[in-house]
Amino acid sequence: MNPCPEFESALIDRAAGELSDADRLAVERHLSECPACAAEAELLDKTLAAVALPPRAAEERAALSSLAQRTSLAWRRSERTRSMLQGAAAGFMASAAAAALILVPLARRGTAANHAYQADPTVAALERWASPSAFGGAAFRDALSEDTDLEDEGE
Amino acid sequence: MAENRLPPPGKLRLVHRAPADELGDTELCRAFLAGDETAFGELIRRHQDLVFEIVRRYAGRADDARDLSQRAFLKAFQAARRALRRLGGSGHVPFRAWLLRIVINLGKNHARQERRWQRAPVEVLDSTSVGTPSALDSLERSEREKLARAAVLLLPRGQREVLTLRIDGELAFAEIAEVLGISENNAKVHFHHAVKRLKALIAKKVREESP
Numbered sequence: 341m342n343p344c345p346e347f348e349s350a351l352i353d354r355a356a357g358e359l360s361d362a363d364r365l366a367v368e369r370h371l372s373e374c375p376a377c378a379a380e381a382e383l384l385d386k387t388l389a390a391v392a393l394p395p396r397a398a399e400e401r402a403a404l405s406s407l408a409q410r411t412s413l414a415w416r417r418s419e420r421t422r423s424m425l426q427g428a429a430a431g432f433m434a435s436a437a438a439a440a441l442i443l444v445p446l447a448r449r450g451t452a453a454n455h456a457y458q459a460d461p462t463v464a465a466l467e468r469w470a471s472p473s474a475f476g477g478a479a480f481r482d483a484l485s486e487d488t489d490l491e492d493e494g495e
Numbered sequence: 496m497a498e499n500r501l502p503p504p505g506k507l508r509l510v511h512r513a514p515a516d517e518l519g520d521t522e523l524c525r526a527f528l529a530g531d532e533t534a535f536g537e538l539i540r541r542h543q544d545l546v547f548e549i550v551r552r553y554a555g556r557a558d559d560a561r562d563l564s565q566r567a568f569l570k571a572f573q574a575a576r577r578a579l580r581r582l583g584g585s586g587h588v589p590f591r592a593w594l595l596r597i598v599i600n601l602g603k604n605h606a607r608q609e610r611r612w613q614r615a616p617v618e619v620l621d622s623t624s625v626g627t628p629s630a631l632d633s634l635e636r637s638e639r640e641k642l643a644r645a646a647v648l649l650l651p652r653g654q655r656e657v658l659t660l661r662i663d664g665e666l667a668f669a670e671i672a673e674v675l676g677i678s679e680n681n682a683k684v685h686f687h688h689a690v691k692r693l694k695a696l697i698a699k700k701v702r703e704e705s706p
Contacts, residue, residue: 352687355690390642390644391646391658393662396551400557408540410565411568414569415535
């Protein structure tokens with residue numbers, strides 16, 4: 341026997357505790373008169389009860405009790421790693437800038453002495469390498485912030 | 496919303512957060528990022544039960560559940576820090592909503608990586624093919640619960656997320672909608688479809704095992 345179609349949605353709301361006082365009274369009144377809907381309501385209650393997780397086991401309670409402390413330690417670790425990465429990045433940029441400061445004038449002096457300017461591909465590559473834009477790329481940003489994205493990782 | 500509602504008939508218990516909680520979270524985030532360690536602990540204590548309960552749906556082992564919960568908190572703190580730096584002193588971050596969004600994603604990815612649950616082809620279920628309470632009782636209780644919990648992870652993504660937040664997180668549909676970025680009505684529709692599908696899956700299993 342199928343439940344009444346007009347009560348189908350209300351029975352799910354009832355099982356989920358989503359009915360207003362008035363609606364719930366109306367539904368309960370209907371259930372006392374309609375065996376099919378009463379059976380459906382019972383099935384829905386049992387389905388949701390079966391879906392619910394069991395009470396936490398002892399090892400789950402223990403795991404939860406240590407969560408705050410472990411998370412605090414993990415945060416400190418991640419902050420140290422982050423500081424090291426940022427320090428390394430700053431050092432890398434400073435070294436690259438220093439190298440550019442030395443190499444670029446040398447290259448220019450050489451071309452001035454020869455009175456024949458020729459673009460040095462090595463110096464050009466170094467200049468590109470040391471330019472700030474090289475540190476603003478997606479890969480570098482991701483390395484520093486890969487754990488912070490909120491994007492859905494896909495189904 | 497909860498004030499004009501009678502207690503639900505089943506075991507569901509709705510927990511409605513006070514609006515001030517979100518503001519409190521932002522303030523705690525700001526205090527923590529300014530160096531107040533106690534604010535960090537308070538944020539974790541405030542949300543750890545909710546986070547852990549949702550994660551339990553996806554992680555079979557207690558250690559995994561704890562690790563996933565930890566990762567979720569770390570990601571949420573990092574996201575809050577970035578947002579607060581961008582927004583300045585008067586900024587507000589929906590920490591709890593972000594945390595739950597992250598938890599759902601981490602849980603889903605964990606379950607997939609573990610291959611703990613085989614994804615079965617989801618059938619188009621006939622809405623009239625329902626079981627009966629007595630048929631449901633014919634399954635052993637532990638088996639029925641195991642089946643039902645596994646069936647949750649076989650639900651389509653939207654339905655699964657809403658059901659998890661509702662059943663495990665005990666969130667109101669308004670907050671579920673906020674977390675998932677959908678309308679409240681859409682959240683309710685997902686929930687209805689999820690319950691129908693679970694009921695049909697269980698009924699189908701009962702029929703298959705009946706002599």
